[in-house]
Structures are given as structure tokens and as C-alpha cells.
Amino acid sequence: MYGVAGERWLAEREVPWLGGYENSKPVRIGNAAADQLQLDVFGEVTDALHHARLGGLQHLAAAWEFQRALLAHLETVWRAPDEGIWEVRGGRRHFTYSKVMAWVAFDRGIKAVEAFGLDGPVDRWRRIRAEIHQEVCRRAFNTDLGAFAQAYDSDLLDASALLIPQVGFLPPDDGRVRGTVEAIERKLLRGGFVFRYDTAATEDGLPPGEGAFLPCSFWLADAYVLVGRPADAHRLFERLVGLCNDVGLLAEEYDTGAQRLVGNFPQAFSHVALVNTAHNVAHATKPCEQRSGSARIAGAAE
Numbered sequence: 001m002y003g004v005a006g007e008r009w010l011a012e013r014e015v016p017w018l019g020g021y022e023n024s025k026p027v028r029i030g031n032a033a034a035d036q037l038q039l040d041v042f043g044e045v046t047d048a049l050h051h052a053r054l055g056g057l058q059h060l061a062a063a064w065e066f067q068r069a070l071l072a073h074l075e076t077v078w079r080a081p082d083e084g085i086w087e088v089r090g091g092r093r094h095f096t097y098s099k100v101m102a103w104v105a106f107d108r109g110i111k112a113v114e115a116f117g118l119d120g121p122v123d124r125w126r127r128i129r130a131e132i133h134q135e136v137c138r139r140a141f142n143t144d145l146g147a148f149a150q151a152y153d154s155d156l157l158d159a160s161a162l163l164i165p166q167v168g169f170l171p172p173d174d175g176r177v178r179g180t181v182e183a184i185e186r187k188l189l190r191g192g193f194v195f196r197y198d199t200a201a202t203e204d205g206l207p208p209g210e211g212a213f214l215p216c217s218f219w220l221a222d223a224y225v226l227v228g229r230p231a232d233a234h235r236l237f238e239r240l241v242g243l244c245n246d247v248g249l250l251a252e253e254y255d256t257g258a259q260r261l262v263g264n265f266p267q268a269f270s271h272v273a274l275v276n277t278a279h280n281v282a283h284a285t286k287p288c289e290q291r292s293g294s295a296r297i298a299g300a301a302e
Helices: 040-054 061-077 096-116 122-139 159-163 175-187 214-226 230-241 268-282 287-292
Strands: 253-255 260-262
Touching: 040 061, 040 096, 040 287, 061 096, 061 122, 096 122, 096 159, 159 175, 159 214, 175 214, 214 230, 214 268, 230 268
Parallel strands: none
Antiparallel strands: 253 260
């Protein structure tokens, strides 16, 4: 993480004499996330490099050297707990999404060797990939919930689990995937929108309560596409697009009680999700299917 002027030292401090927008305290300078571990980032970067190759972008030797260096480091840290995709302040845990994306990192490295003839320790990567997959399926799937939980040995849900079929960790027709979608509908879908997790039950280091995190609602629409529920995907997408302001912009969150956009504005994360879902619901070739490696999803609209 870097500051807007390229700073690497982003020590965080509170500024108590500033009230913040509509008294949204505390106002902070810096960002404590600069000192956090987020294992999911390794998967995001290697997945982007993989799809760049599939898309025909010019291959650079330095990109593969960089990817191999990432995987070499990930071999040493993937078993560690981290702060996860949401940068929680309540202590490190073995977050399910972090482990899934560590699996993605090694999976894309293996695919680079197999599909593009690049050189790498593919046998070792296959062993690690299998180990991560087995561990996640054993420790992250909660049989009482019938769904993948937020973290190992947890009974809480997290909307990031909606991405499990999209990254190819499990196929969309797997019962554990469908169970996860249904559990999130039951427990995290409120007022027609998806919340990241239960802030009252999750120790994230912040006070309980927040708006619905808009990218998560787009992820649910994408999951509907993958599991063969196109009508539900269309309805949710139209509801989300209806939140855009007069110039078509979205914030990070939506307050379902006050019926207003809240949080960071405009939020690129929300708009990237909007673009992806727009393609997923409107095009025969869908980004969620391309990313997961699924050539065709049974029951999905073409």
C-alpha cells in the first residue's frame, strides 16, 4: 500500500478535532492496513496475470519472474492467519476467502506452465494446491449452516464466499456452493441488498452497524448467473443500478433504512462489480464463467 504521493510509511493516527462528514468519526490520517497481511491479494494478482495471457496481451519474461516470486513467498505464508479482504481490526484469523485465493494463486501458476509452457516447480505447486483445497473444504465448510463460513471452524457467514464458484475453486453445481448462496440469502440479504457479514457478531475492531456493501450484492447476482437463476440475477441487477445517482455513480455502501448511498464515494470497487455483472446478465460470454473456467453453466440464460 502506498500513499497518494508514493509514501510507504502510512502510520495511522486519529485527528479528534475534525468532525468528519456528517460527524462520521473518527477521522484518521494514514492507514493501519499498510501493516496488515492480506493473503487474497496473491490470488488476485496471479489471476489477473493469467487472464492477461489468455487474452493475448504481450508476454513479458519479467511478469513470469514476478509471478514465480509471489508464489515462492506465498509458499511460506499461506498457512498463516491474516486480516483478510475486509482488513479487519479485530485480529488475524484463517479467513476462508484468503485461503481460497491462495489456492487460486497456485492454480493459475500451474495453468501458466500447462497452457503456455512456462517453467516452474509445477509438481510442488500441485501438491500445495491440493493441500489448500482439502483444508478449506474440511475446516471452512460448516455442516450446520450448509455453507462455507467466514473463517475456519466458524459459524458466521461472509459474502466473499459468493466468489468461490467464480474463481473456480468449486463448480457452481456443487451442493456446497448452492448451500452457501442460500445461506447468504437467509442471513446476509436484508432489504434486498447483501451485507458483508454480521457486524454485531464479527470481531472486526469496529462498532457494529454499516450499510449494505454494494459489491457484495453484485456478487450475489453473479452467483445467481452461475447457479442457473438468471431471472433473480436480472432483478437484483436492476435494483442495484437503480441506486446510481443522477450522473450514474455509486458509493461503497447503501443504507437500507435511510435509503441513501453511504461510505466512500465514488467507489471504484462498486463500479467494477457493476460492469462485470452487466456483462454476466447481458452477454452470452460471461466474465464469471471465463474466470471460473466453466465453459457453460447448466440452466444459465444465453
